[in-house]
Amino acid sequence: xxxxxxxxxxxxxxxxxxxxxxxxxxxxxxxxxxxxxxxxxxxxxxxxxxxxxxxxxxxxxxxxxxxxxxxxxxxxxxxxxxxxxxxxxxxxxxxxxxxxxxxxxxxxxxxxxxxxxxxxxxxxxxxxxxxxxxxxxxxxxxxxxxxxxxxxxxxxxxxxxxxxxxxxxxxxxxxxxxxxxxxxxxxxxxxxxxxxxxxxxxxxxxxxxxxxxxxxxxxxxxxxxxxxxxxxxxxxxxxxxxxxxxxxxxxxxxxxxxxxxxxxxxxxxxxxxxxxxxxxxxxxxxxxxxxxxxxxxxxxxxxxxxxxxxxxxxxxxxxxxxxxxxxxxxxxxxxxxxxxxxxxxxxxxxxxxx
Amino acid sequence: xxxxxxxxxxxxxxxxxxxxxxxxxxxxxxxxxxxxxxxxxxxxxxxxxxxxxxxxxxxxxxxxxxxxxxxxxxxxxxxxxxxxxxxxxxxxxxxxxxxxxxxxxxxxxxxxxxxxxxxxxxxxxxxxxxxxxxxxxxxxxxxxxxxxxxxxxxxxxxxxxxxxxxxxxxxxxxxxxxxxxxxxxxxxxxxxxxxxxxxxxxxxxxxxxxxxxxxxxxxxxxxxxxxxxxxxxxxxxxxxxxxxxxxxxxxxxxxxxxxxxxxxxxxxxxxxxxxxxxxxxxxxxxxxxxxxxxxxxxxxxxxxxxxxxxxxxxxxxxxxxxxxxxxxxxxxxxxxxxxxxxxxxxxxxxxxxxxxxxxxxxxxxxxxxxxxxxxxxxxxx
Numbered sequence: 001x002x003x004x005x006x007x008x009x010x011x012x013x014x015x016x017x018x019x020x021x022x023x024x025x026x027x028x029x030x031x032x033x034x035x036x037x038x039x040x041x042x043x044x045x046x047x048x049x050x051x052x053x054x055x056x057x058x059x060x061x062x063x064x065x066x067x068x069x070x071x072x073x074x075x076x077x078x079x080x081x082x083x084x085x086x087x088x089x090x091x092x093x094x095x096x097x098x099x100x101x102x103x104x105x106x107x108x109x110x111x112x113x114x115x116x117x118x119x120x121x122x123x124x125x126x127x128x129x130x131x132x133x134x135x136x137x138x139x140x141x142x143x144x145x146x147x148x149x150x151x152x153x154x155x156x157x158x159x160x161x162x163x164x165x166x167x168x169x170x171x172x173x174x175x176x177x178x179x180x181x182x183x184x185x186x187x188x189x190x191x192x193x194x195x196x197x198x199x200x201x202x203x204x205x206x207x208x209x210x211x212x213x214x215x216x217x218x219x220x221x222x223x224x225x226x227x228x229x230x231x232x233x234x235x236x237x238x239x240x241x242x243x244x245x246x247x248x249x250x251x252x253x254x255x256x257x258x259x260x261x262x263x264x265x266x267x268x269x270x271x272x273x274x275x276x277x278x279x280x281x282x283x284x285x286x287x288x289x290x291x292x293x294x295x296x297x298x299x300x301x302x303x304x305x306x307x308x309x310x311x312x313x314x315x316x317x318x319x320x321x322x323x324x325x326x327x328x329x330x331x332x333x334x335x336x337x338x339x340x341x342x343x344x345x346x347x348x349x350x351x352x353x354x
Numbered sequence: 355x356x357x358x359x360x361x362x363x364x365x366x367x368x369x370x371x372x373x374x375x376x377x378x379x380x381x382x383x384x385x386x387x388x389x390x391x392x393x394x395x396x397x398x399x400x401x402x403x404x405x406x407x408x409x410x411x412x413x414x415x416x417x418x419x420x421x422x423x424x425x426x427x428x429x430x431x432x433x434x435x436x437x438x439x440x441x442x443x444x445x446x447x448x449x450x451x452x453x454x455x456x457x458x459x460x461x462x463x464x465x466x467x468x469x470x471x472x473x474x475x476x477x478x479x480x481x482x483x484x485x486x487x488x489x490x491x492x493x494x495x496x497x498x499x500x501x502x503x504x505x506x507x508x509x510x511x512x513x514x515x516x517x518x519x520x521x522x523x524x525x526x527x528x529x530x531x532x533x534x535x536x537x538x539x540x541x542x543x544x545x546x547x548x549x550x551x552x553x554x555x556x557x558x559x560x561x562x563x564x565x566x567x568x569x570x571x572x573x574x575x576x577x578x579x580x581x582x583x584x585x586x587x588x589x590x591x592x593x594x595x596x597x598x599x600x601x602x603x604x605x606x607x608x609x610x611x612x613x614x615x616x617x618x619x620x621x622x623x624x625x626x627x628x629x630x631x632x633x634x635x636x637x638x639x640x641x642x643x644x645x646x647x648x649x650x651x652x653x654x655x656x657x658x659x660x661x662x663x664x665x666x667x668x669x670x671x672x673x674x675x676x677x678x679x680x681x682x683x684x685x686x687x688x689x690x691x692x693x694x695x696x697x698x699x700x701x702x703x704x705x706x707x708x709x710x711x712x713x714x715x716x717x718x719x720x721x722x723x724x725x726x727x728x729x730x731x732x733x734x735x
Contacts, residue, residue, distance in 0.1 A: 054497035158378050162400065162716070230491060231563055238719050242385060321563045322491025323716040326401055 005123060026127050030108055039262045040070035043223065044123030046314045053318040074255070089154040091265045096151030100260030103143040104267055110136050111270045112195045114280045114298035125280065125299055133194035137271055138179055141226070144264065145171040148228075148235060151257070152245035155323035163244025166325060167235035171226055174331040178222035180340035184208070184215035184347045185275040198279035205286030207278040211350075214343040216276045218336055220312075223268035225328070227261060229313055229318035232328060256328060270302075277305045361540040375403055378571075379717075382411050386489050386720040389730030393719075400715045405708045408607075409701075412734040420694035425451050425525055425660045428691070433519035435698065436732040438481050441474035441510075442674040443522040449604055450670035450681035451525040452654075454662045463527040464605045464654045469540070469643045470513070470522055471605075471672075472636040476547070478675035479629050483554060486626070486724035491565050495554050502550050505543050510537055525660060527653035541644050544637050551633055559630070568623035572710040572722045575620060581705045586677025586699050587632060588726060591617040591625035598673035610642040622725045629727075659689050669697075676700055676727050696735060700728040 009017045017253035044066060051058025059066040076144065084093055110133040114125025130136060145168060152164015185208045186192060189200035201207055209216045225232040246257045273279060280298030284290050323331070363547045378395040381387040390411035396404040416435060420428050432443040445467055449527065452459060459467075480499040487495040507517040512533055514522040558564045574584070576592040589596055597614040599607040615631035617624025662685020671680025677699025686692035705728050 050493070054494050055501050056497055093522075158376065166400075193445055230493075233491070240386065240720050318494050319557070320492065321487065321558075321561065321567055322717075323563055324715060326715065327566050 022123060023127050023155070025130070027109075028122070030113075030127065031105065035105065035108060035263065035266070038266060039259055040074065042262050042266070042310060043258075044069050044315070045310075048238060049311070049314045050318050053315070077252055077255040080251035082253060083248075085156055085248050085281040087156045088248065089156070092150045092154035093248075094253070096147045096154060096255035097249070099147030099150065100144050101256050101263060104260050104263035107137050107140050107267045108270070110194050111267075111274060112198060112279055113302050116195055129193055131191070131193050131196075134182060134192045134197070134275075137194070137267075138175075138182065141264075141267065142171075142175060144260065147257075147260065148245050151249070152235075155245075155248035157248050159241045159243075160245050160247045163235045163241045163247070166241075166246060167228060169325075170228070170232065170234060170328060170332075173329055174222045174225040174232075174336075177218050177332060177336035177340040180337065180344055181212075181215040181218040181222065182271075182275065183344055184212040187344075187347050187351050188212070192348075194274050194279075197275055198281060201278045202281055202285050206284075207276060209276040212276060212343075212347070214339065215347075216272070218274055218340050218343070219276070220309075222332075222336065223272065224313065224316065225332070226286045227264040227268055227313075229261075229265065230317040231323050233322060234325055234328060265310060265313055266306065269306045269313075271282070272309055273302060273305040357724055361376070374398075379492070380719070382408075385427075387723060388485060388728060391728065391730055391733070393707075395716075395719075397716065398716070402559050402711050402714050402716065402719060407704060407707055409559065409730070409733050412730045414735065416735040417694055417696060422690065424656065424689040425455075425691065428694070429524065429707055430519065430521045430530050433516075433521055434731060435696065435735055436478075436674065436676065436679070436700065436729045437518055438729055439474050439675045440516075440518060440520040441470045441522055442478075442672065442679060444520065445471050445605070445659075445722075446670065446672045446674065446679045447681050448523045448525045449672060450668050450683050451516075451660065452726040453670050454666055454668040454685060455525070455656075455660050455684055456654055457526040457654045459605075459654055460651045461525055461606070461648045462531075462650045463654075464518060465643045465647050466528055466532060466652065467523060468605050468610070469640050470510075470520075471504055471542075472639045473509060474520075475636045475675040476633050477503050477510075479633050480506070482629060482724070482727045483626075486721070486727075487722040489724045490564065491566065492561075495557055498550070498554055498557075502543075502547065509536065509540055509543065524653070526656040527651070531652050537644055539645065540640065544640050544644070547637050548634060555630060559627070563707050566621060566720055567697060567717075568626060568725075570619070570724060571622045571718050572714065573619060573621045574710060576707060578709060579620070579706065582709070583702045584677070584706050586674065586703065587625055587628045587726075588677065588703050588706070590615065590627045592620035593618055598671060598678055602671075604670075604672055606643075607639075609646070612636075612639050612666070622721055661689055662691070663687065665700075671697060674699055676728050676729070676732075677703055697718065698732040698735065700726075700730075700732040702734075704733055 008021065012021050048058040048066065059069045062068040062072045083089060109127040110130060111130070112126040116129065117124040148167040149164045152160045152167070185197055188204070188208055188211060189197040191197060191200065228235050236246065241247070246254055249257060278285060280302045282290065282293040282296065282301055374395050375398050378397050380393040380395050382390040382392040387393070392408040392411065394406040394408060395402055416431050418532070419431050429444055429447060432447045433440040435443055480503045483501040484496040510520055510522070511517050513536060514520050514530065574588065574592050576594050579589050579592045579594065585596070593616050595614055595616050600614055612635045615628045615635070617628050636646040662683070664685065664687035666685040667683065669680055669682045670680045678697060679699055680697035683691045684693040707722060707726055711719050714722065
């Protein structure tokens with residue numbers, strides 16, 4: 001593997017390799033070998049896990065244990081009629097799903113799946129490491145809400161419009177506590193770079209979930225609200241708004257919204273893993289007695305932690321009823337933002353004194 | 355913002371820009387209307403200003419059909435009104451016919467009827483809980499309740515061959531005696547059921563979100579409930595202790611012990627609690643019936659063709675799972691009823707819906723449709 005990388009590097013020259021070949025290959029690998037299959041199988045995993053929680057089987061007919069189900073689903077969605085309502089605003093209607101999926105996938109460019117090149121000796125386990133990484137994540141994630149609003153508005157359907165408005169209000173209110181919760185680890189690490197934050201957790205010797213336990217929970221709750229998942233799935237609330245903002249969508253356009261939702265779940269889990277659970281680090285990175293755990297590659301640790309979050313997402317869906325719109329706002333503005341501010345002040349104070 | 359009269363707005367005066375009221379068509383093909391209920395809503399944002407239920411999408415002319423068939427052949431029509439509680443419909447109809455033509459039902463038949471009716475009550479309440487919970491967003495109770503409902507339906511199937519449209523009673527008694535082993539299987543289910551009910555309650559009763567979504571939502575004061583003629587768990591949720599099984603005992607309800615639960619606040623949560631307790635009380639009744647089940651015939655001595663006297667009329671109402679289900683039958687000396695009018699609990703309880711959802715949010719509306727527990731087959735007939 002290393003020799004292959006070296007020979008390609010020699011053939012293309014350092015500059016071309018670092019700025020074009022290696023990112024391109026990584027993007028392709030990340031997108032087609034990791035992200036899209038993960039999303040596809042996440043849908044299957046969700047249905048199977050929910051099935052077991054709900055005393056039923058879940059999809060198990062297509063292939064062994066239903067393993068071919070996602071492929072069948074995608075094939076079905078691809079060949080389905082793709083209808084656009086007669087009086088919809090066509091360009092916006094077409095644009096909306098892309099606005100949901102695009103940003104969710106772009107965020108992965110700064111998420112470190114494993115250690116940098118200095119540790120692996122070959123390629124780094126991330127596409128790029130920019131010094132404003134976290135800011136980039138937050139900024140890009142915000143674009144996603146436009147997709148929901150535009151999709152809801154352009155469908156020319158009252159239920160869609162309500163779904164779009166709900167998602168706008170919800171995502172704006174929950175971005176504030178989410179952002180505030182993210183500042184905690186940044187204060188502790190002293191950097192905005194995603195790789196830097198993980199490495200700071202290594203040098204500090206603990207995952208930031210321990211000093212930032214409040215921030216962690218705030219981030220998780222806000223993250224679930226951001227991704228519009230149960231118990232905060234108001235924008236699509238099936239029993240209230242039929243299907244919310246994507247009522248009028250069908251075929252592959254609907255699939256894109258679906259893809260966006262699951263990609264966002266993975267993003268939130270990946271960011272939480274990076275900031276609070278030490279990214280690619282093994283548990284208790286400072287305890288020497290556990291050094292044997294380093295045999296497991298960083299990317300496996302990272303994936304395992306992400307899976308834990310994803311399982312929690314699914315678990316929530318099987319457990320909770322849905323919040324009401326105004327109660328959600330209450331929770332966001334009256335509880336989470338004050339608590340997040342308090343947590344931030346406390347963290348800053350401790351950082352200043354210690 | 356124009357503030358609609360008498361609505362529980364807490365503040366916000368002048369905080370919002372002028373907003374317009376919008377008309378929203380809710381149903382008849384909407385996932386939360388439990389059938390083909392259509393609601394014309396006037397909404398201000400998400401707040402419901404006014405609502406107007408439109409019914410009739412499932413009208414099948416059942417009452418007219420009653421006039422075309424002899425008393426015996428009308429029993430299957432009753433199945434198809436409240437199709438999730440066919441046994442109690444049967445019970446109300448055959449009760450009315452028996453009173454009309456003067457038949458005395460043997461004790462064994464009365465006890466089996468009571469058992470079937472209580473099993474039906476449990477199964478109807480389980481279906482209500484499933485849909486109510488899934489409307490509010492809790493997905494899992496749906497599958498749990500259906501698991502138990504399946505066993506209940508198996509019991510019905512074993513008894514009369516059908517799972518929903520039971521056709522399990524006849525004027526004067528019952529079509530069949532209990533199959534071999536039925537009582538044991540029923541007793542086993544009754545032994546299991548309280549534990550299963552605990553399981554559902556664990557998911558919901560003390561769940562903070564569930565409470566937030568139901569406590570204080572859709573308060574129905576007792577006077578208004580009585581004014582609208584609301585019956586059943588909806589009335590008892592408002593704190594009125596009125597249960598026809600106690601007030602005007604029919605079949606053998608005066609021979610068994612049970613309690614009638616009531617709520618205090620008349621909100622959605624109270625109605626939920628009342629129905630949950632009712633299921634436990636039904637288990638109690640079935641257990642007593644199994645214990646006391648007398649031997650003997652299951653059909654009264656009766657003529658082959660039932661004829662009501664000319665101008666004989668009768669009203670007989672019983673406590674169905676959703677409220678008072680009653681039949682008003684007029685005879686004209688022929689084997690067919692001259693006129694048969696149904697008092698359907700769903701239809702009358704539905705009238706209170708606009709009252710309940712004034713000033714509520716759209717999210718509450720689905721909880722309120724759930725809590726009225728309507729079956730459109732019965733509303734429209």
